Amino acid sequence: MRHIMVLNSKGGCGKSTIATNLASYYADQGKRVTLVDYDPQASSLDWLDRRPEGRAAIMGLNGAKDGLTHLARNSEIVIEDAPARSHGAELTALVRRAETLIVPVMPSAIDMQASTRFLEELVSVGKVKRKKVKIAVIANRVRESTIIFEQLDEYLEDLNVPYIATFREAQNYIRAYIRGLGIFELPEYLAWPDWEQWDPLIEWLQSRRSRP
Numbered sequence: 001m002r003h004i005m006v007l008n009s010k011g012g013c014g015k016s017t018i019a020t021n022l023a024s025y026y027a028d029q030g031k032r033v034t035l036v037d038y039d040p041q042a043s044s045l046d047w048l049d050r051r052p053e054g055r056a057a058i059m060g061l062n063g064a065k066d067g068l069t070h071l072a073r074n075s076e077i078v079i080e081d082a083p084a085r086s087h088g089a090e091l092t093a094l095v096r097r098a099e100t101l102i103v104p105v106m107p108s109a110i111d112m113q114a115s116t117r118f119l120e121e122l123v124s125v126g127k128v129k130r131k132k133v134k135i136a137v138i139a140n141r142v143r144e145s146t147i148i149f150e151q152l153d154e155y156l157e158d159l160n161v162p163y164i165a166t167f168r169e170a171q172n173y174i175r176a177y178i179r180g181l182g183i184f185e186l187p188e189y190l191a192w193p194d195w196e197q198w199d200p201l202i203e204w205l206q207s208r209r210s211r212p
């Protein structure tokens with residue numbers, strides 16, 4: 001069972017967007033996917049409620065309420081959407097089952113500052129220190145050729161954490177989300193630029209580099 005968690009203590013950086021897209025990507029690949037929503041706002045479960053019948057099935061769990069107690073043993077991929085504001089003991093407990101952590105960061109001064117603090121805290125968690133979990137950062141909601149993206153790009157390059165992918169700001173994410181779909185389930189002529197941007201993340205997740 002593969003556990004992938006999307007987290008950052010900052011709200012609005014794209015955790016639920018990335019979690020739901022990963023879930024639908026793996027479901028489309030024929031995997032048995034469980035999507036665990038730890039956020040009391042339950043955006044991922046709302047998305048799952050909207051998922052049209054006939055699309056690749058994804059099992060939803062309310063992690064905020066039940067943790068992983070109802071996790072089906074035959075799940076192949078577990079995608080965990082972490083809550084905002086996870087710190088301290090809660091953060092340690094949260095990453096307990098994860099093998100791979102994906103931290104999205106938005107191009108904004110406030111987000112970069114908050115992420116610096118969050119990543120510092122994250123790398124001090126025992127499990128992370130012992131390299132029992134692998135972390136990557138992703139730039140999300142990026143507008144190319146903006147100064148703030150340049151700054152984010154430099155900031156992420158300089159971190160001591162692999163910088164795996166850059167996702168542009170695109171209506172496709174919103175379009176897909178409101179229909180209970182992932183960007184991989186939108187028509188190719190619309191979504192191909194986003195598919196390309198996901199390649200490095202998918203590749204990293206498939207490689208040994210993303211596993212402890």
Ligand SMILES: Nc1ncnc2c1ncn2[C@@H]1O[C@H](COP(=O)(O)OP(=O)(O)O)[C@@H](O)[C@H]1O
Pocket residue numbers: 010011012013014015016017018043140141142167168169170171173174177
């Ligand atoms: N790459 C993107 N392009 C456009 N909108 C995005 C992108 N990523 C996230 N969003 C939007 O930004 C908002 C916050 O994203 P969300 O995934 O809910 O963040 P979080 O779960 O970290 O709070 C949502 O309205 C979402 O649709």
Ligand SMILES: [Mg+2]
Pocket residue numbers: 015016017039043044081
């Ligand atoms: Mg969310």
